[in-house]
Amino acid sequence: MDLKTAFAGRFKVGAAISRMNLSTPANMKFLMDQFNSFTVENDMKPMFFLDSEANFKEPEKYNLAPKLRFDFASPYLDFAKEHHIPMRGHTLVWHNQTPxxxxxxxxxxxEGLADRDTMLKRLENYIRGVLTFAQENYPGVIYAWDVVNEVIDEGDFRKSLWTETVGTDFVIKAFEFAKKYKAPEVKLFYNDYDTFEPWKRDLIIEKVLKPLLAEGLVDGMGMQTHLQMDNPDLSEYEISLRSFGALVSEVQITELDIHNADASEESMDRLADRYKELFTIILKAKDEGKANVTAVTFWNLLDENSWLTNFRKERSHPLLFEGKCCAKKAYYSVLETVVPKDQIEKWKPEYPDQDYQSPPPFEYFKTMRSLMYHRIHIEPHIDLCFEECGSGDNYILSAQVGFYPFGMQQKLASMGYHVICITLRGFYPSSYVEEDYGDRWYDVFAEDVVKVADKLHIGKFFYMGASHGAGVGWHLMLLAPSRVKGFVACVPGPHSLAEGSMSMRQMVLSGIIKEPPPMDPPIDNDPRREKRRNFRSAHIAMNPEPDPREKAIDYGRPLLKFKTEEKLCEALRTIEVPTLILGAIDDPISTPELMIRSAKALPHCKMILYSNCGHNIDTDLVEELSSEADRFMKQVDHDGRVYAWDI
Structure with a gap:
C-alpha cells in the first residue's frame, strides 16, 4: 500500500521536488506511485519568476509591473497537468530568495530603495502575473498557494526589505492582491517554521492570522514542521496544531522532515517512532474535528535530496525513503497509523536502472546561479553581477571569473565580514563584452571593483583575490590605493614577465597546451582535503561549456605594462597597502620564487607558504587561510600596517 492510498479520504500526501528530481524519470514515477500532491522546492520562489534581464534593460517600462519569466515553473506545471497531480504553490512573497x-x-x-507606492504596485502586478499565468495555462492544477512565508521572527515582524519599503502591512496587501486575482477554488495560506514554539504560535495568531481573518483573506495555516529527533516536545506541536485549527478552515503540514544525523539501525528505529507519534497527533486532531488537516507534504522525496545536509553541515537522514526509492522503517510506521500492520505490503520499487540516470541540467544550473547574483549597472551596456555574503561595515571585495561556493569568501563572511564577490566583466553572468582591452584588461577589472564600491557606497575595504583575482588586486593597489585597507593575496605571483603575455586559461582554451600543469601535489592521509578536492572537481564538472564570447577573451597576465622584472619590482615597491601573501610550495603557476620576489619588494608585507599544497590552496585549506586572513585584517584594522614578514 502507498501513502496516497493509505491516507485517502483524510488528506493529500505530497512531497517537494527539485529540478534534479524532475529530470530523473525514476523519481517522478516514484512521486506518482506514492503521492497525490507536490510542491516545487525552489523554482517557484520570487527570484525564479522575476526576469532580471528584461527589468534591467528597460527599467522605466517595467517600473511598476515587473517583467516575469515562467521557464523555471513551466516544466513542473506541465508535468502536473499531464499526469493530473495537483500542486501547492510555494511561495509568492518571501523575504528570502527575492532579489x-x-x-x-x-x-x-x-540607486537606493523604491518608495512604498512603487513597491505596492510591483507587488500587485507580480502576484497578478504569476496567478494569471498559472490559472490561464494550467487551470485547476494549483490548489493552494503559500501567499506569504516566514514573517515572524525574534518576537515581532521580521525586519526585511518588505517592511523597510512597504511596512508590516505588506502581509495584508499581499493577501488582498492574491484574493483579488486567484481562481475561486484556490486556497490561500500563511506559512511559517517553528510554529510549535509558544511565543511564535501566539504572535502568528495575533499579528498575522487574526488580522487576515478579520478581512476574510486567509483560508489556512501552513505549518512547515522541520523537526529534530529530540526537539520539540510534540505536545507543544499538538497545542499549535489545535490552536491554528480552531482559527482557520484548513491546516496543512507543508515542509515535513526530521533531521537525523545518525544512520544506525537504532536511530532509524527512533526516527520511525517519532514519525509515528507525529502522525498520530495529526490524525487525532483531524478525527476529533480540532484541526482540518487537508495536506501533509514531505520536504523532498529521498534522504539524498534533502536540503538539511547542506543546512546542518552534516549528512541528514530525515525522510521516509532513501537511495533508489527504498522505504525506511519510518515509512511503515507512518502507514501503521491508518492501516493494520498485517495488511501493509512491503514497498518494492521496480524502476529500471536507466530511469535513475539523467544528465545534469547544465543550463538550468547556470541560469539558476545567475539569479542568485546581485546586479549593478556601472556604464552603458555593462552590468556587473556579484554575490553578497555576510553583513556589516567591514567589507571585503573580491573579483574573479567565478567563485567556488564553499571558499574563503564564504568562510570569512561567517566570521563577521561583509563579502562582495564580483564576477569580472566579460564573464557570465556579468555582461559580455565585444571590445578587446589589450594589455588594459586588469586595469579595467580593477576600475570595475572601484565602481562597484562606489555604487554600493563602500568607502575603504579589504581586497582579496586568488590567482587571476589576485592579479586584479595588484592593479587595484596601484590604481586606487587610498580605497584599500589591506590586500589578501592568494597565490598572487605576479607572473614573471619573461614567460610571455598569454594567460594559462587562454593557452588551454586556444589549444596551445592540452592541459595546465598539475596544480596540486598528491594528498597523503588527509581525507578531508581529498574530499574537498573531489567536491571542487565535481563543482567544476557541473559547469556548462563557456560562451564563445568568454573563450575569446585573453586578459593576459597582470602588470605586463612594466615590460621587465626590474620595472615590475619598482612598481611593487611603491605599494603602501598592507599585504598578506598566502602561497604554496608546490604551486607551478605562482611559484615560491615569484612570491618571495614580490614579498621582498613590498614595503608592508606578511607572507606564509604551505608545504604539500599547490595552486588551489585557497579551496584546499579554507579554514586555515581564512584564519590567517582574519588575523591579518584585524591587525590592519588595529594598527594600519603589518610589521613583520613570516617567510
Missing part, C-alpha cells in the same frame, strides 16, 4: 534589485529604484541596487 534586492526588485526593491530598488529603477531595479538598480546602486
Amino acid at each position: 534586492k534589485w526588485f526593491f530598488c529604484r529603477n531595479y538598480d541596487e546602486g
